[in-house]
Amino acid sequence: xxxxxxxxxxxxxxxxxxxxxxxxxxxxxxxxxxxxxxxxxxxxxxxxxxxxxxxxxxxxxxxxxxxxxxxxxxxxxxxxxxxxxxxxxxxxxxxxxxxxxxxxxxxxxxxxxxxxxxxxxxxxxxxxxxxxxxxxxxxxxxxxxxxxxxxxxxxxxxxxxxxxxxxxxxxxxxxxxxxxx
Amino acid sequence: xxxxxxxxxxxxxxxxxxxxxxxxxxxxxxxxxxxxxxxxxxxxxxxxxxxxxxxxxxxxxxxxxxxxxxxxxxxxxxxxxxxxxxxxxxxxxxxxxxxxxxxxxxxxxxxxxxxxxxxxxxxxxxxxxxxxxxxxxxxxxxxxxxxxxxxxxxxxxxxxxxxxxxxxxxxxxxxxxxxxxxxxxxxxxxxxxxxxxxxxxxxxxxxxxxxxxxxxxxxxxxxxxxxxxxxxxxxxxxxxxxxxxxxxxxxxxxxxxxxxxxxxxxxxxxxxxxxxxxxxxxxxxxxxxxxxxxxxxxxxxxxxxxxxxxxxxxxxxxxxxxxxxxxxxxxxxxxxxxxxxxxxxxxxxxxxxxxxxxxxxxxxxxxxxxxxxxxxxxxxxxxxxxxxxxxxxxxxxxxxxxxxxxxxxxxxxxxxxxxxxxxxxxxxxxxxxxxxxxxxxxxxxxxxxxxxxxxxxxxxxxxxxxxxxxxxxxxxxxxxxxxxxxxxxxxxxxxxxxxxxxxxxxxxxxxxxxxxxxxxxxxxxxxxxxxxxxxxxxxxxxxxxxxxxxxxxxxxxxxxxxxxxxxxxxxxxxxxxxxxxxxxxxxxxxxxxxxxxxxxxxxxxxxxxxxxxxxxxxxxxxxxxxxxxxxxxxxxx
Numbered sequence: 001x002x003x004x005x006x007x008x009x010x011x012x013x014x015x016x017x018x019x020x021x022x023x024x025x026x027x028x029x030x031x032x033x034x035x036x037x038x039x040x041x042x043x044x045x046x047x048x049x050x051x052x053x054x055x056x057x058x059x060x061x062x063x064x065x066x067x068x069x070x071x072x073x074x075x076x077x078x079x080x081x082x083x084x085x086x087x088x089x090x091x092x093x094x095x096x097x098x099x100x101x102x103x104x105x106x107x108x109x110x111x112x113x114x115x116x117x118x119x120x121x122x123x124x125x126x127x128x129x130x131x132x133x134x135x136x137x138x139x140x141x142x143x144x145x146x147x148x149x150x151x152x153x154x155x156x157x158x159x160x161x162x163x164x165x166x167x168x169x170x171x172x173x174x175x176x177x178x179x180x181x
Numbered sequence: 182x183x184x185x186x187x188x189x190x191x192x193x194x195x196x197x198x199x200x201x202x203x204x205x206x207x208x209x210x211x212x213x214x215x216x217x218x219x220x221x222x223x224x225x226x227x228x229x230x231x232x233x234x235x236x237x238x239x240x241x242x243x244x245x246x247x248x249x250x251x252x253x254x255x256x257x258x259x260x261x262x263x264x265x266x267x268x269x270x271x272x273x274x275x276x277x278x279x280x281x282x283x284x285x286x287x288x289x290x291x292x293x294x295x296x297x298x299x300x301x302x303x304x305x306x307x308x309x310x311x312x313x314x315x316x317x318x319x320x321x322x323x324x325x326x327x328x329x330x331x332x333x334x335x336x337x338x339x340x341x342x343x344x345x346x347x348x349x350x351x352x353x354x355x356x357x358x359x360x361x362x363x364x365x366x367x368x369x370x371x372x373x374x375x376x377x378x379x380x381x382x383x384x385x386x387x388x389x390x391x392x393x394x395x396x397x398x399x400x401x402x403x404x405x406x407x408x409x410x411x412x413x414x415x416x417x418x419x420x421x422x423x424x425x426x427x428x429x430x431x432x433x434x435x436x437x438x439x440x441x442x443x444x445x446x447x448x449x450x451x452x453x454x455x456x457x458x459x460x461x462x463x464x465x466x467x468x469x470x471x472x473x474x475x476x477x478x479x480x481x482x483x484x485x486x487x488x489x490x491x492x493x494x495x496x497x498x499x500x501x502x503x504x505x506x507x508x509x510x511x512x513x514x515x516x517x518x519x520x521x522x523x524x525x526x527x528x529x530x531x532x533x534x535x536x537x538x539x540x541x542x543x544x545x546x547x548x549x550x551x552x553x554x555x556x557x558x559x560x561x562x563x564x565x566x567x568x569x570x571x572x573x574x575x576x577x578x579x580x581x582x583x584x585x586x587x588x589x590x591x592x593x594x595x596x597x598x599x600x601x602x603x604x605x606x607x608x609x610x611x612x613x614x615x616x617x618x619x620x621x622x623x624x625x626x627x628x629x630x631x632x633x634x635x636x637x638x639x640x641x642x643x644x645x646x647x648x649x650x651x652x653x654x655x656x657x658x659x660x661x662x663x664x665x666x667x668x669x670x671x672x673x674x675x676x677x678x679x680x681x682x683x684x685x686x687x688x689x690x691x692x693x694x695x696x697x698x699x700x701x702x703x704x705x706x707x708x709x710x711x712x713x714x715x716x717x718x719x720x721x722x723x724x725x726x727x728x729x730x731x732x733x734x735x736x737x738x739x740x741x742x743x744x745x746x747x748x749x750x751x752x753x754x755x756x757x758x759x760x761x762x763x764x765x766x767x768x769x770x771x772x773x774x775x776x777x778x779x780x781x782x783x784x785x786x787x788x789x790x791x792x793x794x795x796x797x798x799x800x801x802x803x804x805x806x807x808x809x810x811x812x813x814x815x816x817x818x
Contacts, residue, residue, distance in 0.1 A: 010505035
């Protein structure tokens with residue numbers, strides 16, 4: 001009986017290894033949004049550059065759009081930002097910014113300093129829309145088709161690899177107003 | 182030139198040599214055991230060559246090498262070009278392999294007192310780790326990959342955060358510690374393999390553990406110091422998964438050191454010592470896995486690469502799972518019961534061991550908790566500093582309270598009368614200290630501060646008493662005893678810093694226009710101007726802040742915000758007025774309306790004590806190695 005205790009460490013380790021294995025399978029790109037395949041929730045939030053103007057889910061209709069959740073406090077967003085600027089300029093991708101739980105002044109300065117890839121930026125200062133969308137953190141990007149339906153969600157930084165391998169094909173697929181593959 | 186290909190070949194050869202090294206002890210009839218030392222040295226030579234080639238590629242700005250193109254830049258000063266070698270995943274894995282091969286070479290050269298068979302087994306076990314890392318590098322993380330034929334004109338630059346002195350020395354030091362624990366791991370497994378363990382085994386392992394532990398201590402302290410002045414938040418510990426990954430093996434290695442002392446002096450705790458030797462290295466491997474696979478770090482911070490993660494996990498399963506299984510099956514043969522009294526150094530060290538393991542397990546649990554919950558489908562959690570401070574803090578405080586009395590507790594048994602008598606004077610000294618502290622310390626949090634400082638002083642006074650007694654009785658002090666006193670003093674020094682900074686650190690986020698003043702405690706911050714400056718590879722906005730104490734200007738501080746030429750990420754460079762009893766810390770934030778800027782000003786009492794204490798602990802560790810060498814060369818302890 002006493003010697004069975006010596007198997008405790010290896011037992012604990014096996015258990016741990018199983019969890020780590022499951023953790024590995026937890027692919028960042030496959031985190032589901034509760035709203036996948038559903039239209040964007042109803043909202044009315046101010047525009048960053050023109051606070052008197054309210055933006056709503058209607059502003060997403062007509063063309064496939066990337067809804068990019070960002071904030072000035074988010075370090076990874078700094079990494080991501082130049083790439084967004086690039087695809088917006090070079091490939092004409094329509095990106096809408098969701099400035100999440102942020103300071104409006106800092107956000108404006110950020111866009112002036114680093115370039116503005118966004119068609120417009122929605123101010124979600126208290127994170128209400130983020131909550132409805134099921135945002136885990138920033139950066140996070142939603143792909144919406146031309147009818148404003150959420151088709152894909154990417155958690156984490158968009159870089160060359162993510163764009164070419166994952167998002168760009170999806171974006172092309174949902175781009176046309178007829179919108180079916 | 183084909184240098185990178187040469188490096189790649191060297192790495193393949195190194196892995197093959199490691200494979201041979203494993204075969205030597207497995208087939209003793211085929212290979213003479215002595216050949217293991219030669220193989221270990223040649224393996225180290227090959228890895229060193231591979232590493233040197235990578236250093237050369239970085240130094241020469243060879244942007245045809247993908248890793249160089251991604252992590253360096255021709256404008257980077259030469260020393261940062263060299264350190265950029267390990268400022269990335271592939272290079273740091275190669276550094277890991279290099280450090281492992283160096284430890285193997287040291288074992289091959291340094292271990293003279295054991296049988297050739299034992300040495301070949303130790304090296305074979307280390308060699309199996311080297312195979313794992315060699316394959317990992319070759320198959321999933323080759324640093325020598327080329328970008329041909331379109332060689333970039335210039336590189337993407339080294340992350341500016343890593344362009345820093347502490348970053349040059351932090352990773353190698355930390356790795357020396359992490360990987361150094363492999364020696365004790367291999368010694369433990371070799372002993373289980375032989376089915377033989379004696380007191381001389383412990384005596385020979387201890388210097389290796391002391392060396393690794395000292396490196397680990399310094400490495401962690403360097404990381405903490407770097408985070409303090411470079412990240413711009415003014416904190417010294419963040420309970421970040423990467424930090425925890427180094428703290429967990431440190432706690433277990435600390436337990437191992439103390440358990441080894443018992444095994445060496447009293448031939449007890451054999452099972453414990455073997456288990457801790459395996460666990461300490463297992464946890465440093467696990468730390469590498471957690472950091473490198475991206476399984477833990479939030480998805481937002483790191484690019485998760487499942488193929489790498491899976492490789493390391495399988496490797497971990499074989500190494501750790503295998504080692505623990507060997508322990509479970511074979512430890513019984515080596516364990517023997519030893520009796521000791523309730524009030525004895527053995528008991529004290531046993532309690533200390535348990536507490537340190539509890540602390541390590543608590544940190545591990547907190548670090549893995551989000552992962553466990555996610556795997557169980559319980560949603561996403563994040564575990565922050567409040568958990569760690571609350572769960573780990575008290576355990577460690579208890580460890581300190583116990584380690585203080587180590588000098589007055591003897592092996593086997595201590596008469597309770599003697600024990601109480603030797604604590605009388607220190608307790609009186611502490612009582613006398615209370616009114617002094619009550620007078621000196623600020624009003625808020627005074628009780629907690631007094632308790633904390635008293636705990637630190639509790640260690641001090643007993644150390645001083647021990648030194649005084651030895652000096653009075655002119656008894657020769659064994660260097661090992663001295664090393665213990667020194668290391669324990671280091672803990673007390675660190676604790677003092679932690680208490681003071683934790684309770685009396687002040688931080689304010691303020692808005693300041695030029696010619697305005699902000700008062701914080703005894704200091705006033707006067708923003709004289711905002712200017713600019715050009716560095717070797719960056720443009721900086723520089724604030725000039727006068728630090729005023731009373732009516733005098735104490736210092737001129739120049740916090741900077743740097744825009745590196747090659748990347749768009751601005752970096753804050755804190756201006757720090759260092760001091761033994763307090764640091765003043767100013768960070769330039771963002772430009773606000775008009776001329777005004779946001780600034781973060783902080784006063785950090787006694788924060789340097791944290792790192793000085795760590796340095797003293799490491800010094801104690803090194804004294805311990807010296808003590809062993811002295812007793813080796815003739816005189817009995």
